[in-house]
Amino acid sequence: MRLGQTSIIHFVSRLLASALGFVATIAIARILGSDSLGIYYLIISMVSWLGIAVTMGVRGAVTKRISDSEDEAAYAIAGGTVSTGLFLVMSAVVLIFQQQVNDYIGYSAAEVVILFLFVNLAQSIVNAVLNGQHLVHISGALTPVRIGTRSIVQITALLAGVGITGLFIGYAVGYLLVAVVGLWIIIRNLTEISFPRRKHYRDLFSYAKYSWLGSLRSRAFNWVDIAVLGFFVSSSIIGVYTAAWNIAVFLMLFGGSLSQTLFPEMSSISAEDDPQSVAGLFETALAYAGLILIPGLVGGILLGEHLLRVYGDEFTQGAAVLSVLIVATLIQGYQRQFTTTLNAIDRPDIAFRINAIFIVANVILNVGLIPSYGIIGAAVATASSVAISLGVAYTYLSSLIDFSIPTGDIARQWTAAGVMGAAVYLSLWLESAYLNVSNNTALVLTLVTVGAAVYFLVLFGISPRFRTTVTDNLPSSRLLADR
Template sequence: MRLGQTSIIYFLSKLFASALGFLATIYIARMLGPGPLGVYHVVLGLVSWLAIVGKVGLSGAISKRISEGEERGAYALAGATIILGLFILITCGLLLFRSYITAYVGYPATGYIVVILLIVLLKSLVNALLVGLHLVHVSGVLSPVRTGTRALFQIALVAASAGTAGLFVGHIVGFGLVVVIGGYFIARNLPDLSRPERRHFQRLVDFAKFSWLGSLQSQMFSYTDIIVLGVFVSSGLIGVYAAAWNIAEFLILFSGALSSTLFPEMSSLSAEKDSQAVARIVEQSLSFGGLFLIPGLFGGALLGERILRIYGPEFPKGATVLTVLIVANLLMGYQNQLLNTLNAIDRPDLAFQVNLVFVGTNIALNIALIYLYGWIGAAVATAASVAASLVLAYYQVDAIIDFEVPTREIAKQWFAAVLMGGVVYTGLRAESTYGLLNHNVATVGILVILGAGVYFAVLLAISMEFRTAVDQNMPFDLPLLSSA
């Protein structure tokens, strides 16, 4: 299967999953309001941080070692053993400090946190094994299964008046199902498990001692602001902020799909000492890292208030926050590609330095700017810390691999996005002036579809690289593209 087709399968699966989650969040927000939604996301934030301790970078280490193709069964069992042991230690700590957790969250959630943590750790182990076995497309297909199951159970439980507890139970069921399904595919493709030796644990630890900070960076990008906001603002505002995050992260899906797909390929090429091939993949990943994020920035700035209005009357006040968070995701889209490269070529030590810059600036800026400016400060802190780590990541990769930033291709994407923005702005003004539809959801839907059509039509017209990529990765021939 071509890399592009694998990325598209993974992306479309993630896209469908996020769409299901988006609809579920809208329903929950309308039924329960921003308060319970804020409690739910604070718990998820705590779990994400605890999962970092529970994995200590082992997900990346397991994917790396298994992708190398030797003694896969031993590395899988060694990684699972370490993760289970760490989970037991964390659970003891949670039970010891349950009163403090309840006071912080504002809800008796310790039991839910323990179960969600277990299922999240198992899911991360399954994903790591699937990526290492070059089954990224399977991992991607499991996303809509997880999100769809979670969404259906949450909606059903909320409708049955289960309240906040229903959000936690639905989350557990969704993750649990994909662990079972993913485990089935792993059992079919992983050789017989063999008893790991000390060297297997050591090689995992050698990689993980650097890559754990990458896990911390990933979770801090999504949850540090929410965790710190939990100290300074109400759960209602956190619910609005989480809704904005939900929209912003929707746009980074393709970049994440690209990273997950390219990692095992770059890892294999690196093991073969083919630096030229790795450089070509790096350039391609940067060419398409902002494919959806760049137009998403224009769309978010123009339609952010109307999109948030879909969640309920209390949510449009997060429009400015949404725009800043999209900028953060745009920068993270490129940073992900560069960090992915460092890990794939077995330089987790350099990725560690990049992540250290992000972690340090993120914590410091979030505390300072949230204290001074509230939730706007949280969004700015996230964007600024990503920008700083992106610059360092570029210099680290550039020092090892001879590659060129595809500035012409990226500029074409910006040009297409500007034209798209003009069309969307014109349509928005016409609707506001003449009241053509007088229906917010219909207006948003039509303008999003129109804008996407304009963006991709312009990009197909002006970018030979984009036309070639589409043509080569379509399951059938398109004469118009082939002739171009």
């Protein structure tokens, strides 16, 4: 019950955060257009890639070692000092090659890249420590604060006529705010302050030397396609692609919350017992990994153009891309549970191999497909590479622990999504035949609400596991448990 409610809190927090970010992206797209949106996301893409060299797997190592040990402060300080040193080196590199950086982005952005690197580093280390302290719900709750602050500052700046500079200011303010708040919470939860010794750095390194590729894999899933697109298509087309990508990633939130919540629990159980002891939690993760993504895929296929028209008419050309990207996120939702479990049972070496396979496949496919097929090629490359890595991950994990795929639960989710799809399709037909609603945003909100209601009501009726999970995690159930 506690894990379920922690996952829900984390998910609702990220859902609120993404909704705020979604609204802000729409405002940016409508005020500045797809060209400025493309520049903004190219900068974030570059920061994401450079951030790998700044953290080098330190974030995952800090979370793992703190969750296993009582030397919280020592590991946190060790991780912070290592990352700060790497940040200084990377900042110098950006300044040395600032002309090349500016030419690639199409905007004078070298100083902005360094600023974004710093605020990302601060927030990343703070989140790693919070997750290691089993405060996943806190780190999740800080996400909407960050995105909400960022969005408010950005929209205010845009309305004031500041232009794209307002986007940079809002981004930095949002990250710095949650880093400070998170640091305060960490200090309050420390039992004692201890400084790191050589052992702590060695422990971090022993895990980070494998887990850094996990960070690279995450960046590859989110940014390889955009980075490669930067060499072949205009920033306007990149803006269309990132709009579709934002919708697809929105659907991944619950799976991400689930894996982040379960990781410290799996890690603790595995450290105290044998790896097989985490099989039950892993099967639970698989049962719910597609809870939002499966109906999201059905809805994305039916409502793709309507969803993208919310950004503006020029974005509707990305409808087919949106469907393929949702397929990619669905596969990723399951794959993430495999690599999370491997890391939790202290096998980052295997996760390293899986991530390496994904990255190589992703880069090769993107470089091979984008020149000929543009943004649809980028989407197909992402989906194909993550499918390859899922197959490899299944092979490796099944050789280490015994588990069963909850096919019954997954099939019920597809059944409920099918009923939902029929209801949405019928609603679309009725609207086009009799109503002709002129306000696209109102139509989208209505159809999404109808679809979600039908899906969850049907699933509640046909899935005993989902029904039990819902009833067990209602506030009234929590009160009874506490008594």
